[in-house]
Amino acid sequence: MIRASRATTSYRVLHWNVAGNTMHRGSTSDGLVTSIVDSIRGDGAVLVSLNELCLQQYDALISALRAAKWPADPENFARFAPTVPGRSGGPCGGKDYGIGMFSKQPLGGAARLTLPSDGGEPRKLMCAALRDRPRVRFCTTHATFVDAYRLPQLQAIFGQVDAYRANGDQVILAGDFNVSPDFGRMDRFYSSQVNTPYNRNNTGHYREVDDSDPVNCPGYGETTIEANNGGGPCGKGSKIDMIFVHEDDYVASASTGDAKPSPRSCGGAACSDHRVLIGQVALAS
Template sequence: MKRLRWAAVAAVALLPALASPPAHAARATTSYRAWHWNIAGNTMHHGSTTDGLVAAAVQSIQDNSAVFASLNEVCAQQFTAMINQLRAVDWPVDPANFARFETTIPGRSGGPCGGKDYGIALFSKQPLGPADRFTLPYDGNEPRHLLCAPLKSQPQLRFCTVHATFVDAYRATQLKAIFGHVDDYHADGDQVILAGDFNVGPDWARMDPYYSAQVNTPNNHNNTGHYREVDDADPVYCTGYGETTEEGAGGGGPCGTGGKIDMIFSHEDDYVASASTGDARSSPHSCGGKSCSDHRILVGLLTLGH
């Protein structure tokens, strides 16, 4: 978990700086609500399943009508509790096939999560197909992985989650690997929704090769890539950058109101920007009267053409 001291202000006047994608003939579209949260399941909760964290996550998924959800920094016992509570509220269509977990630190005595596995997780309202699990270049600190799963009934739509390194010397290497795998899916004709804590900001030079060149504002420019982020056209919070995802943010960043390291991406060829949007929701304060995480919850409406 990496806490930044950045921020975001905004100006509607900046909207014209977002380049319009090339005109296309009318095509069918489908919209999906994706939800992402770095829950700090070990550092702030020590693996607890009863301190309000799991209940807060499940309630937020319901409140935001999410059809995809992902967690970073989640303990195995919290993942199991999420499954049980989502089943209890009848969220998944198939209660036996809607969740995937990838271990980044195996359970061990004296380790995180009270000795249980620690990692990343994804959930889907619709049944899932077999997951792909990609190991990222090792940063010398913690094994990192990219976890992706398709819809069983729609195998060319994949939902992925990742928690990238905060070790600066390996940031660029891991980003190249992450987006390389997603590029491979795109080359095969798949559509991908990628959610996670990237431990970099949208305006960082390391993101330029991946962030869509359609986004060119004073807050985020020099981009040469092909991926749009759900909050990059926000007319109120730092256009081109988006709203802070740091809970209790104060100062820093291109606009001055908080850093953004949690993001939800899709390829510009699929992404219909005019019908997509994102919002960072405050962390619930229902965990013993305190904020449940030092990350805010990121929610995106992604409209994809097909």
């Protein structure tokens, strides 16, 4: 029997941990904002996830993307979730610090879920549906690096995505997960379709856009850390930034991922200690 090809809808997704406080101290004029806008436009992104973003940088990006005529609706294309509220002596020069998302097409309302506490920064998962495609939901998160709380936060993240799917939504999930594809904690979430020497023992249902790369550590993908730390099963650096889709919605043959070096347009240095992750995400229609 010949099976018909699956109809697909594709989304160009950009995720980047921009180190807006640790490397830029909240600056909006040192090249970071321009580099983000240039990356969005240069890579043709229609959905954007940013971690470690300061509120003033988020506001500057709204103005810059409007000026570039990037959003279809300049009044409804961005959402922000503070994880550290602004305070004197805090990060970002006292302004809010958190995660942000941008969409070329208008967004619906955003849901902001606080993840199980690790005793430090109250980390969050933020999700918003596309206004004109309300069954497609985009999410961003920045999970903890505290080992004892990694699994509880991952369970909360993927549990919420599962709940959206049970309600009939297709979800694109992007973020800095502070775990790598081959970590044992990921086995229960990563799709069993992925079984390579570099990522095995999976029992879950989620695919990552770079896991089918036939050259760069198959099943694991390219490093997303700017300085090669020698980590990862292929020794080419660790991958902790990822873009996930449920295997039932994901059309692997029409999806790709690529981790690009951080632009060096912030005073001649790399703009972040993370690389820019680009995903061509094909969802079954």
